[in-house]
Amino acid sequence: xxxxxxxxGAAGGAAARFLARAGHDVTGFEQxxxxxxxxxxxxxxxxxxYTYPDPFYSELMAEAFPLWDxxxxxxxxxxxxxxxxxxxxxxxxxxxxxxxxxxxxxxxRYETLSAADAQARFPALRLRxxxxxxxxxxxxxxxxxxxxxxxxxxxxxxxxxxxxxxPVAGIEERGGRVILRAADGSEDAVDxxxxxxxxxxxxxxxxxxxxxxxxxxxxxxxxxxxxxxxFTPERLPVWIDAASYDxxxxxxxxxxxxxxxxxxxxxxxxxxxxxxxxxxxxAQARAAYASFRLPDLDGTVLDAKICLYTSTPDEDxxxxxxxxxxxxxxxxxxxxxxxxxxxxxxxxxASLAVSGAPATRDEDAAARGLYxxxxxxxxxxxxxxSRR
Numbered sequence: 001x002x003x004x005x006x007x008x009g010a011a012g013g014a015a016a017r018f019l020a021r022a023g024h025d026v027t028g029f030e031q032x033x034x035x036x037x038x039x040x041x042x043x044x045x046x047x048x049x050y051t052y053p054d055p056f057y058s059e060l061m062a063e064a065f066p067l068w069d070x071x072x073x074x075x076x077x078x079x080x081x082x083x084x085x086x087x088x089x090x091x092x093x094x095x096x097x098x099x100x101x102x103x104x105x106x107x108x109r110y111e112t113l114s115a116a117d118a119q120a121r122f123p124a125l126r127l128r129x130x131x132x133x134x135x136x137x138x139x140x141x142x143x144x145x146x147x148x149x150x151x152x153x154x155x156x157x158x159x160x161x162x163x164x165x166x167p168v169a170g171i172e173e174r175g176g177r178v179i180l181r182a183a184d185g186s187e188d189a190v191d192x193x194x195x196x197x198x199x200x201x202x203x204x205x206x207x208x209x210x211x212x213x214x215x216x217x218x219x220x221x222x223x224x225x226x227x228x229x230x231f232t233p234e235r236l237p238v239w240i241d242a243a244s245y246d247x248x249x250x251x252x253x254x255x256x257x258x259x260x261x262x263x264x265x266x267x268x269x270x271x272x273x274x275x276x277x278x279x280x281x282x283a284q285a286r287a288a289y290a291s292f293r294l295p296d297l298d299g300t301v302l303d304a305k306i307c308l309y310t311s312t313p314d315e316d317x318x319x320x321x322x323x324x325x326x327x328x329x330x331x332x333x334x335x336x337x338x339x340x341x342x343x344x345x346x347x348x349x350a351s352l353a354v355s356g357a358p359a360t361r362d363e364d365a366a367a368r369g370l371y372x373x374x375x376x377x378x379x380x381x382x383x384x385x386s387r388r
Contacts, residue, residue, distance in 0.1 A: 001025065003353050004180055004193040006168050006204065008034060009041035010144070011333045012196030013151035014067075014346025015353075020158035024354065027188065028160055029180070031167035031200070034152045035145050038271070039198045040308050042145050043219075044254045046339040047238045047247065049085040049139035050108045053098025056377065057341075058106035059370055064344040068142065071343065075150040083233040083250060085139025086113075086122065089242030091132045096242050099134050110136040124230035124250075124294055125239060141238050141249055144339060151343075168204065171195070171328060178327050192327045192353040196346070199271035199308045201332060208323040210330070211383045215266035215309045216274050217336070220283045221257035222290060225298030231258055246289055257302040258294065260286050264309065264336055271308055278304035309336040312383075317341070319348055319378040329353050330380075348374065 001024045005016040008030040016028040032038055048068075050058045072079055089096045103110045113135055115127035127133065156162050170181040177189040197204050202212040224231055228251065236250040245263040252259075265282075269275075287299040312318060315335040322328040331349035333342040348358040348371065358371045 001192065001354055002190045003027075004029060004178065004188065004190040006171075006180070006193060006195050007031075007197035007200070008148075008152055008162065009039055009196065009198055010148055010151075010339055010342030011331050011346045011349070012194065013148055013155060014343045015194050015196060015331060015350040016160050016162075017151050017155040017158065018347050018350040019353070020155050020160040022350070022354070026155070026160040027190070028152070028155065028162045029166050029168050030162070030164045033164050034162070035149050037305070038308075040310065041148050041198070041339065041342075043305070043307065044143055044145065044252060045141040045249050045259060046144045047085065047139070047240070047249075048080065048142050048340040049136065049238070050103060050106065051085050051087050051099050051110070051134060051136045051139060051240070052102050053095055055102035055105040056373070058102050058108055060341055060344065060374065062106070062108075063370065064341050065138070067343045067347060071147065071151065071154075074154055077146065077150055079143045079147045079150070080140060081142070081233050081252070082138055082140040084135055084137050084237035086118065086125075086237045086239040087134040087242055088118070088125070088127060088131055088239060090130055093242050096132065096134060099242070103134075103136065108136065108138075110134055122236055124227070124236045124296060126293055126295055135237065139238060140233075141252070142340065143254070171204065171325075173325055173327060178325075192329070194329045194331055194349045194353050195322060196331045196349065198332070198334070199310045201310065201330065203271075205322055205330065210318075210323075210380075211313055212332070212334070213311050214269055214271055215264070215311065216269040216306055217261070217264075217266040217309050218278050218282045218304065218306050219259055219261035220278070220286050220301055221255060221259050221303040222287065222297045223257050223300035223302050224251065224296060226296045230296060241293070244289070246286070246293070248294070255303065258297060260290055260294075262286065264311070266309065269308070274306070274308065276306060278306055309334070311335040314382070316382075317345060317378045318380060319345055319352070319375065320380045321352075323380060
Protein backbone atom coordinates (compact mmCIF):
# COMPACT_ATOMS: atom_id res chain seq x y z
CA UNK A 1 0.00 0.00 0.00
CA UNK A 2 1.29 3.49 -0.86
CA UNK A 3 0.99 5.85 2.11
CA UNK A 4 2.10 9.45 2.61
CA UNK A 5 2.91 10.97 6.00
CA UNK A 6 2.81 14.75 6.17
CA UNK A 7 4.94 16.12 8.98
CA UNK A 8 7.87 14.15 10.41
CA GLY A 9 7.99 15.28 14.00
CA ALA A 10 7.53 12.77 16.80
CA ALA A 11 4.12 11.36 15.76
CA GLY A 12 4.54 11.55 11.99
CA GLY A 13 8.01 10.08 12.08
CA ALA A 14 6.75 7.21 14.20
CA ALA A 15 3.92 6.53 11.74
CA ALA A 16 6.37 6.49 8.82
CA ARG A 17 8.66 4.08 10.66
CA PHE A 18 5.87 1.65 11.57
CA LEU A 19 4.49 1.71 8.02
CA ALA A 20 7.88 1.15 6.42
CA ARG A 21 8.67 -1.70 8.82
CA ALA A 22 5.41 -3.35 7.78
CA GLY A 23 6.50 -3.28 4.13
CA HIS A 24 4.37 -0.43 2.82
CA ASP A 25 5.51 2.10 0.22
CA VAL A 26 5.95 5.17 2.41
CA THR A 27 6.82 8.75 1.56
CA GLY A 28 7.31 11.21 4.39
CA PHE A 29 6.96 14.93 3.66
CA GLU A 30 8.67 17.44 5.96
CA GLN A 31 8.37 21.14 5.14
CA UNK A 32 11.62 21.94 6.97
CA UNK A 33 14.63 19.78 7.82
CA UNK A 34 14.33 16.76 10.10
CA UNK A 35 14.80 17.93 13.69
CA UNK A 36 13.98 21.59 13.00
CA UNK A 37 13.11 23.91 15.88
CA UNK A 38 10.01 25.52 14.35
CA UNK A 39 7.39 23.23 15.87
CA UNK A 40 6.86 21.06 18.94
CA UNK A 41 9.27 18.11 18.68
CA UNK A 42 12.68 19.69 19.16
CA UNK A 43 14.96 20.23 22.14
CA UNK A 44 16.73 18.09 24.69
CA UNK A 45 13.92 17.09 27.01
CA UNK A 46 10.23 16.30 27.34
CA UNK A 47 8.66 14.83 30.48
CA UNK A 48 7.51 11.21 30.46
CA UNK A 49 5.25 10.21 33.31
CA TYR A 50 2.52 7.98 34.60
CA THR A 51 1.44 10.77 36.96
CA TYR A 52 -1.78 12.12 35.45
CA PRO A 53 -4.97 13.11 37.25
CA ASP A 54 -6.75 11.12 34.52
CA PRO A 55 -6.22 7.33 34.78
CA PHE A 56 -6.80 6.95 31.04
CA TYR A 57 -3.45 8.62 30.30
CA SER A 58 -1.72 6.53 32.95
CA GLU A 59 -3.02 3.45 31.13
CA LEU A 60 -1.89 4.80 27.76
CA MET A 61 1.60 5.39 29.12
CA ALA A 62 1.85 1.69 29.93
CA GLU A 63 1.40 1.07 26.19
CA ALA A 64 3.79 3.84 25.13
CA PHE A 65 6.76 2.90 27.32
CA PRO A 66 7.42 -0.46 25.57
CA LEU A 67 7.37 1.31 22.21
CA TRP A 68 10.00 3.80 23.37
CA ASP A 69 12.07 0.91 24.73
CA UNK A 70 11.87 -0.83 21.35
CA UNK A 71 12.92 2.37 19.57
CA UNK A 72 16.00 2.57 21.79
CA UNK A 73 16.90 -1.02 20.94
CA UNK A 74 16.38 -0.52 17.20
CA UNK A 75 18.34 2.74 17.16
CA UNK A 76 21.15 1.52 19.42
CA UNK A 77 20.77 4.74 21.42
CA UNK A 78 19.44 5.74 24.81
CA UNK A 79 16.67 8.33 24.84
CA UNK A 80 14.78 7.75 28.09
CA UNK A 81 16.19 8.98 31.40
CA UNK A 82 14.06 7.36 34.11
CA UNK A 83 14.96 9.53 37.05
CA UNK A 84 11.41 9.71 38.39
CA UNK A 85 8.61 12.27 38.35
CA UNK A 86 7.56 14.29 41.40
CA UNK A 87 4.20 16.07 41.63
CA UNK A 88 4.30 18.83 44.25
CA UNK A 89 1.37 20.58 45.92
CA UNK A 90 -1.00 20.84 48.86
CA UNK A 91 -2.53 17.43 49.63
CA UNK A 92 -6.05 18.80 49.18
CA UNK A 93 -5.33 20.23 45.72
CA UNK A 94 -7.53 18.53 43.07
CA UNK A 95 -4.51 17.73 40.90
CA UNK A 96 -2.74 15.98 43.78
CA UNK A 97 -5.85 14.01 44.69
CA UNK A 98 -6.44 13.13 41.05
CA UNK A 99 -2.86 11.98 40.42
CA UNK A 100 -2.88 9.62 43.40
CA UNK A 101 -6.29 8.24 42.50
CA UNK A 102 -5.31 7.71 38.85
CA UNK A 103 -2.13 5.87 39.80
CA UNK A 104 -4.12 3.68 42.18
CA UNK A 105 -6.69 2.93 39.48
CA UNK A 106 -3.97 2.08 36.96
CA UNK A 107 -2.11 -0.11 39.44
CA UNK A 108 1.07 2.00 39.20
CA ARG A 109 3.25 2.13 42.29
CA TYR A 110 4.17 5.50 43.80
CA GLU A 111 5.25 7.13 47.07
CA THR A 112 3.67 9.97 48.99
CA LEU A 113 6.36 12.12 50.59
CA SER A 114 6.02 14.79 53.24
CA ALA A 115 7.66 18.14 52.55
CA ALA A 116 10.56 17.20 54.84
CA ASP A 117 11.00 13.77 53.25
CA ALA A 118 10.89 15.19 49.71
CA GLN A 119 13.50 17.83 50.53
CA ALA A 120 15.73 15.28 52.21
CA ARG A 121 15.64 13.02 49.16
CA PHE A 122 15.78 15.81 46.57
CA PRO A 123 17.69 18.66 48.23
CA ALA A 124 17.63 20.92 45.16
CA LEU A 125 13.88 21.39 45.69
CA ARG A 126 12.17 23.34 48.45
CA LEU A 127 8.61 22.52 49.48
CA ARG A 128 6.31 24.54 51.68
CA UNK A 129 5.40 22.88 54.99
CA UNK A 130 1.81 22.35 53.80
CA UNK A 131 2.88 20.61 50.58
CA UNK A 132 3.53 16.96 49.79
CA UNK A 133 5.14 15.14 46.89
CA UNK A 134 3.76 12.24 44.86
CA UNK A 135 6.81 10.46 43.48
CA UNK A 136 6.58 7.88 40.69
CA UNK A 137 9.88 6.13 40.00
CA UNK A 138 9.38 5.11 36.35
CA UNK A 139 8.86 8.67 35.12
CA UNK A 140 11.58 10.96 33.85
CA UNK A 141 12.38 12.63 30.56
CA UNK A 142 13.07 11.76 26.96
CA UNK A 143 15.60 13.38 24.64
CA UNK A 144 13.11 14.74 22.13
CA UNK A 145 15.26 15.89 19.23
CA UNK A 146 17.38 12.75 19.30
CA UNK A 147 14.30 10.52 19.05
CA UNK A 148 12.99 12.46 16.04
CA UNK A 149 16.33 12.11 14.23
CA UNK A 150 16.65 8.41 15.06
CA UNK A 151 13.06 7.67 14.04
CA UNK A 152 13.55 9.30 10.63
CA UNK A 153 16.81 7.38 10.15
CA UNK A 154 15.14 4.07 11.00
CA UNK A 155 12.18 4.83 8.72
CA UNK A 156 14.57 5.57 5.88
CA UNK A 157 16.54 2.40 6.58
CA UNK A 158 13.28 0.44 6.42
CA UNK A 159 12.58 1.80 2.94
CA UNK A 160 10.66 5.03 3.50
CA UNK A 161 11.37 7.94 1.20
CA UNK A 162 12.01 11.03 3.32
CA UNK A 163 11.46 14.30 1.47
CA UNK A 164 12.77 17.21 3.52
CA UNK A 165 12.08 20.85 2.72
CA UNK A 166 9.02 19.74 0.76
CA PRO A 167 5.87 21.44 2.03
CA VAL A 168 2.50 20.04 1.01
CA ALA A 169 0.23 22.86 -0.11
CA GLY A 170 -3.00 20.94 -0.60
CA ILE A 171 -4.75 17.59 -0.27
CA GLU A 172 -7.72 16.23 -2.20
CA GLU A 173 -9.24 12.89 -3.08
CA ARG A 174 -9.74 12.02 -6.73
CA GLY A 175 -10.52 8.75 -8.42
CA GLY A 176 -10.09 6.70 -5.27
CA ARG A 177 -6.63 8.14 -4.54
CA VAL A 178 -5.29 10.85 -2.27
CA ILE A 179 -3.65 13.63 -4.27
CA LEU A 180 -0.96 15.71 -2.57
CA ARG A 181 -0.11 19.01 -4.21
CA ALA A 182 3.31 20.52 -3.54
CA ALA A 183 4.07 24.22 -3.41
CA ASP A 184 5.52 24.05 -6.95
CA GLY A 185 2.29 22.59 -8.32
CA SER A 186 3.53 19.02 -8.73
CA GLU A 187 1.30 16.20 -7.52
CA ASP A 188 1.75 12.82 -5.83
CA ALA A 189 -0.99 10.16 -5.75
CA VAL A 190 -1.15 7.72 -2.82
CA ASP A 191 -3.60 5.22 -1.40
CA UNK A 192 -3.84 6.91 2.00
CA UNK A 193 -2.30 9.82 3.87
CA UNK A 194 -1.63 10.75 7.49
CA UNK A 195 -1.55 14.42 8.43
CA UNK A 196 0.76 14.85 11.42
CA UNK A 197 1.61 18.46 10.73
CA UNK A 198 1.27 19.75 14.29
CA UNK A 199 0.75 23.49 14.35
CA UNK A 200 0.24 23.52 10.58
CA UNK A 201 -2.53 20.88 10.54
CA UNK A 202 -5.26 23.49 10.82
CA UNK A 203 -3.88 25.39 7.84
CA UNK A 204 -3.38 22.32 5.66
CA UNK A 205 -6.91 21.09 6.43
CA UNK A 206 -8.45 24.57 6.56
CA UNK A 207 -11.76 23.46 5.07
CA UNK A 208 -12.24 20.98 7.93
CA UNK A 209 -12.57 23.67 10.59
CA UNK A 210 -10.42 21.77 13.07
CA UNK A 211 -10.75 22.86 16.73
CA UNK A 212 -7.05 23.59 17.11
CA UNK A 213 -5.39 26.54 18.82
CA UNK A 214 -1.68 27.26 18.34
CA UNK A 215 0.17 29.07 21.13
CA UNK A 216 3.70 30.31 21.59
CA UNK A 217 5.29 28.73 24.66
CA UNK A 218 8.68 29.36 26.25
CA UNK A 219 11.28 27.65 28.40
CA UNK A 220 14.36 28.96 30.16
CA UNK A 221 17.68 27.50 31.32
CA UNK A 222 19.01 29.02 34.55
CA UNK A 223 22.52 28.90 35.94
CA UNK A 224 23.41 26.97 39.10
CA UNK A 225 24.91 29.07 41.88
CA UNK A 226 25.59 26.36 44.49
CA UNK A 227 25.61 22.61 44.95
CA UNK A 228 25.59 21.52 41.30
CA UNK A 229 25.63 17.87 42.42
CA UNK A 230 22.04 18.31 43.64
CA PHE A 231 20.83 18.92 40.07
CA THR A 232 22.03 15.73 38.39
CA PRO A 233 19.39 13.24 37.15
CA GLU A 234 20.50 10.89 39.94
CA ARG A 235 19.43 13.41 42.58
CA LEU A 236 16.69 15.51 40.97
CA PRO A 237 13.61 14.07 39.25
CA VAL A 238 11.49 15.94 36.77
CA TRP A 239 8.95 17.85 38.80
CA ILE A 240 5.58 19.53 38.30
CA ASP A 241 3.93 22.08 40.57
CA ALA A 242 0.26 21.10 40.75
CA ALA A 243 -0.88 24.57 41.81
CA SER A 244 0.90 26.70 39.20
CA TYR A 245 1.94 24.13 36.59
CA ASP A 246 5.50 25.33 36.61
CA UNK A 247 7.71 22.35 35.84
CA UNK A 248 11.37 21.55 35.42
CA UNK A 249 14.18 19.11 34.77
CA UNK A 250 17.55 18.18 36.20
CA UNK A 251 20.78 19.37 34.61
CA UNK A 252 20.96 16.76 31.87
CA UNK A 253 24.55 17.19 30.67
CA UNK A 254 23.45 18.17 27.15
CA UNK A 255 22.78 21.86 27.79
CA UNK A 256 24.21 23.96 30.56
CA UNK A 257 21.89 24.91 33.40
CA UNK A 258 18.47 23.81 34.59
CA UNK A 259 15.37 23.98 32.40
CA UNK A 260 12.13 25.47 33.80
CA UNK A 261 8.89 26.29 32.04
CA UNK A 262 5.19 26.95 32.63
CA UNK A 263 2.48 24.80 31.08
CA UNK A 264 -0.09 26.51 28.81
CA UNK A 265 0.97 30.09 29.40
CA UNK A 266 1.48 31.38 25.86
CA UNK A 267 -0.45 33.60 23.50
CA UNK A 268 -2.16 32.40 20.34
CA UNK A 269 0.01 32.71 17.25
CA UNK A 270 0.46 31.84 13.59
CA UNK A 271 3.19 29.18 13.23
CA UNK A 272 4.50 30.86 10.08
CA UNK A 273 4.96 34.29 11.64
CA UNK A 274 5.53 33.51 15.32
CA UNK A 275 8.07 35.68 17.14
CA UNK A 276 11.09 33.49 17.85
CA UNK A 277 12.82 35.77 20.36
CA UNK A 278 11.90 34.81 23.96
CA UNK A 279 10.38 37.36 26.34
CA UNK A 280 12.39 38.82 29.21
CA UNK A 281 9.20 39.08 31.30
CA UNK A 282 8.66 35.32 31.11
CA ALA A 283 12.24 34.63 32.18
CA GLN A 284 11.95 37.07 35.08
CA ALA A 285 8.75 35.41 36.30
CA ARG A 286 10.36 31.96 36.19
CA ALA A 287 13.42 33.30 38.01
CA ALA A 288 11.19 34.71 40.76
CA TYR A 289 9.42 31.37 41.07
CA ALA A 290 12.72 29.46 41.13
CA SER A 291 14.11 31.67 43.87
CA PHE A 292 11.88 29.78 46.28
CA ARG A 293 11.43 26.38 44.63
CA LEU A 294 15.09 25.85 43.63
CA PRO A 295 17.10 28.25 45.81
CA ASP A 296 20.50 27.00 44.58
CA LEU A 297 19.88 28.50 41.13
CA ASP A 298 21.24 31.98 40.53
CA GLY A 299 18.58 33.40 38.20
CA THR A 300 21.04 33.91 35.34
CA VAL A 301 19.40 33.08 32.01
CA LEU A 302 21.79 30.84 30.11
CA ASP A 303 19.39 30.13 27.28
CA ALA A 304 15.74 30.73 26.42
CA LYS A 305 13.71 29.33 23.54
CA ILE A 306 10.18 28.93 22.29
CA CYS A 307 8.12 26.00 21.08
CA LEU A 308 4.55 25.66 19.87
CA TYR A 309 1.57 24.07 21.54
CA THR A 310 -1.28 22.92 19.31
CA SER A 311 -4.22 22.41 21.64
CA THR A 312 -7.79 21.15 21.52
CA PRO A 313 -10.48 22.69 23.74
CA ASP A 314 -10.47 19.67 26.09
CA GLU A 315 -6.66 19.12 25.94
CA ASP A 316 -7.11 15.59 24.57
CA UNK A 317 -5.49 14.42 21.34
CA UNK A 318 -6.99 13.86 17.90
CA UNK A 319 -6.70 10.57 16.01
CA UNK A 320 -9.45 10.30 13.45
CA UNK A 321 -10.33 10.38 9.77
CA UNK A 322 -9.88 13.94 8.53
CA UNK A 323 -13.28 15.62 8.05
CA UNK A 324 -14.42 15.49 4.44
CA UNK A 325 -12.01 12.68 3.48
CA UNK A 326 -12.19 8.91 3.27
CA UNK A 327 -8.49 8.05 3.05
CA UNK A 328 -6.85 10.89 4.98
CA UNK A 329 -6.20 10.51 8.71
CA UNK A 330 -5.32 13.17 11.25
CA UNK A 331 -2.86 12.39 14.05
CA UNK A 332 -2.24 15.06 16.66
CA UNK A 333 -0.54 14.19 19.96
CA UNK A 334 -1.13 17.70 21.10
CA UNK A 335 -2.18 20.10 23.88
CA UNK A 336 1.30 20.42 25.35
CA UNK A 337 1.50 16.96 26.89
CA UNK A 338 1.61 14.72 23.83
CA UNK A 339 5.27 14.02 23.13
CA UNK A 340 5.44 11.08 25.53
CA UNK A 341 2.52 9.47 23.67
CA UNK A 342 3.61 10.44 20.14
CA UNK A 343 5.10 7.06 19.31
CA UNK A 344 1.82 5.36 20.28
CA UNK A 345 -0.27 7.88 18.35
CA UNK A 346 1.96 7.31 15.31
CA UNK A 347 1.49 3.56 15.60
CA UNK A 348 -2.29 3.87 15.83
CA UNK A 349 -2.39 6.28 12.86
CA ALA A 350 -0.26 3.93 10.76
CA SER A 351 -2.67 1.08 11.39
CA LEU A 352 -5.71 3.26 10.65
CA ALA A 353 -4.25 4.37 7.32
CA VAL A 354 -3.81 0.74 6.25
CA SER A 355 -6.84 -1.03 7.68
CA GLY A 356 -9.13 1.56 9.27
CA ALA A 357 -8.63 -0.04 12.69
CA PRO A 358 -5.90 0.37 15.34
CA ALA A 359 -3.60 -2.62 15.82
CA THR A 360 -2.64 -3.29 19.44
CA ARG A 361 0.83 -4.06 20.72
CA ASP A 362 -0.45 -7.53 21.53
CA GLU A 363 -3.76 -9.30 21.20
CA ASP A 364 -5.00 -9.39 24.78
CA ALA A 365 -8.48 -8.12 25.50
CA ALA A 366 -7.31 -5.32 27.80
CA ALA A 367 -5.09 -3.83 25.11
CA ARG A 368 -7.87 -4.03 22.51
CA GLY A 369 -10.23 -2.33 24.93
CA LEU A 370 -7.76 0.47 25.64
CA TYR A 371 -7.21 1.15 21.93
CA UNK A 372 -10.95 1.18 21.34
CA UNK A 373 -11.39 3.72 24.13
CA UNK A 374 -8.56 5.79 22.68
CA UNK A 375 -10.28 5.95 19.30
CA UNK A 376 -13.53 6.97 20.94
CA UNK A 377 -11.95 9.58 23.15
CA UNK A 378 -9.73 11.09 20.44
CA UNK A 379 -12.47 11.20 17.81
CA UNK A 380 -13.42 14.55 16.30
CA UNK A 381 -17.07 13.73 16.92
CA UNK A 382 -16.67 14.96 20.49
CA UNK A 383 -16.58 18.53 19.22
CA UNK A 384 -19.94 19.99 18.38
CA UNK A 385 -20.11 21.25 14.84
CA SER A 386 -17.00 19.41 13.64
CA ARG A 387 -17.33 18.51 9.99
CA ARG A 388 -17.44 14.79 9.31
